[in-house]
Amino acid sequence: MNQLFLAFPGNLDTPTGGYGYDRRIIAGLRDLGWQVELVPLGEGFPAPSAQTLVAAEKRLAALPQGSRVVIDGLAFGAMAAAAAALDQHLSLVALVHHPLCLENGLTDGQAQALRESEHRALAFARHVIVTSPATARQVADLFGYPAQRISVVLPGTDRPGTIAREPADGVRLLSVGTVVARKGYDLLFQALSGMRERNWHLEIVGGLESDPQCYRALLQQIGDMHLAGRITFHGAVPPDALSGFYRNADIFVLASRYEGYGMAYTEALAHGLPVIGSGGGAVRETLPDGAAIYCGIENVPALREALELLIGDAGARARMAQAARTAAEGLPDWRDAAAQFAQTLQELAL
Incomplete structure (x- = not known):
C-alpha cells in the first residue's frame, strides 16, 4: 500500500x-x-x-x-x-x-x-x-x-451540474476569499463607490477572523463611501452553502493583489459565472479569455470599467457565462x- x-x-x-x-x-x-x-x-x-x-x-x-x-x-x-x-x-x-x-x-x-x-x-x-x-x-x-x-x-473543481438562476432585483455580485489585505476588498469597494446609482449588491463569503484589523478597516470604508446596505459579509460558510452563493450570483469579482492559483475563480467558472479578476501571481493565467476580464494589479479604474460593462449589459454577461461553462469543461x-x-x-x- x-x-x-x-x-x-x-x-x-x-x-x-x-x-x-x-x-x-x-x-x-x-x-x-x-x-x-x-x-x-x-x-x-x-x-x-x-x-x-x-x-x-x-x-x-x-x-x-x-x-x-x-x-x-x-x-x-x-x-x-x-x-x-x-x-x-x-x-x-x-x-x-x-x-x-x-x-x-x-x-x-x-x-x-x-x-x-x-x-x-x-x-x-x-x-x-x-x-x-x-x-x-x-x-x-x-x-x-x-x-x-x-x-x-x-x-x-467541482461540477455543479445544470444551474437555473432565478431573476432578481438588481445585479448580484459575489466575491469569495478570506478577509485579508491580499484579497483586495478595499480596491473593489473603491471601484464600486463610483457606481452607487447602479442597481447591484455585493455578497462577500470568506473567513473574518484571520485579520480583524483588515475587517474593521473595510467596515469603516463601507461607511465612509456610503455603501452601507449594498455590501454583505457572510463569513465562512459550509461547501453546500458556498455553492448556493455561486448559483445565485450574476457576476463573480475578486480584486486580489496576488494569488498562487485562485481556486475561487475556477469555481466561479464551473458555476457558469462571468468573472472579473485582478492580481499578480497566477491570476492572469487562471482567467480564460472570453469568460473573464483581467484588470491588472491594484487597478481600480480597470475594475470599475469591467463592473460598469457587466452590470449594465445582460447580453455581455450571458456571452461570458457561456464561455465560462465552456472553459470549465477543460479544468x-x-x-x-x-x-x-x-x-x-x-x-x-x-
Whole structure:
C-alpha cells in the first residue's frame, strides 16, 4: 500500500483555499487506496513560537525512518532548522501554495526574513509540489530551486451540474476569499463607490477572523463611501452553502493583489459565472479569455470599467457565462488532481 504522512499547521478545517486544497487531495488519495496519516504541527505558522517549532520537529522525528512526508508550505518555509535536522531521516516534500514572502501586509523586514527562511528550508526538500505554473516559476526564481524538481498539480473543481438562476432585483455580485489585505476588498469597494446609482449588491463569503484589523478597516470604508446596505459579509460558510452563493450570483469579482492559483475563480467558472479578476501571481493565467476580464494589479479604474460593462449589459454577461461553462469543461476535477498528486509521489519513489 502507498503510504504518506501529510504535515500541516493550524487547523486543517480552516476555510481557506490552501487548506481546502489539502483536504481534497487527502480525500482523493485515500479514495485511490493510499494510507494518508495526518501530522498536526501546531499553531502560529508562519511565525510560530520556539516551543511550537520544537514540538513540530519532535513529531516529525518520531516518524519511521525513510517516511515520505509532505509538509504544507505555510509551515515548511518556517522550519529551516527542523528540515536540516530531519534531512537524513525523512523524505521531505514541500507543498507550496505561494511563497510566504509574497503575502500582502508584511513589512520589508518580515518579507525578507520569510524569504530567507523559506530559501533555507527548501534546500532540504527532495521535491516541491505547487498549485500553478506561475508559482513554479516563482519558487525557481526566488529560491534558486531546481525547476526539474518542481511539479505542478492544479487544484480540481467541482461540477455543479445544470444551474437555473432565478431573476432578481438588481445585479448580484459575489466575491469569495478570506478577509485579508491580499484579497483586495478595499480596491473593489473603491471601484464600486463610483457606481452607487447602479442597481447591484455585493455578497462577500470568506473567513473574518484571520485579520480583524483588515475587517474593521473595510467596515469603516463601507461607511465612509456610503455603501452601507449594498455590501454583505457572510463569513465562512459550509461547501453546500458556498455553492448556493455561486448559483445565485450574476457576476463573480475578486480584486486580489496576488494569488498562487485562485481556486475561487475556477469555481466561479464551473458555476457558469462571468468573472472579473485582478492580481499578480497566477491570476492572469487562471482567467480564460472570453469568460473573464483581467484588470491588472491594484487597478481600480480597470475594475470599475469591467463592473460598469457587466452590470449594465445582460447580453455581455450571458456571452461570458457561456464561455465560462465552456472553459470549465477543460479544468481538472479533484479526482484528476489527486491522481496527478499520487503519480508525482510515486515517481519520486522510483
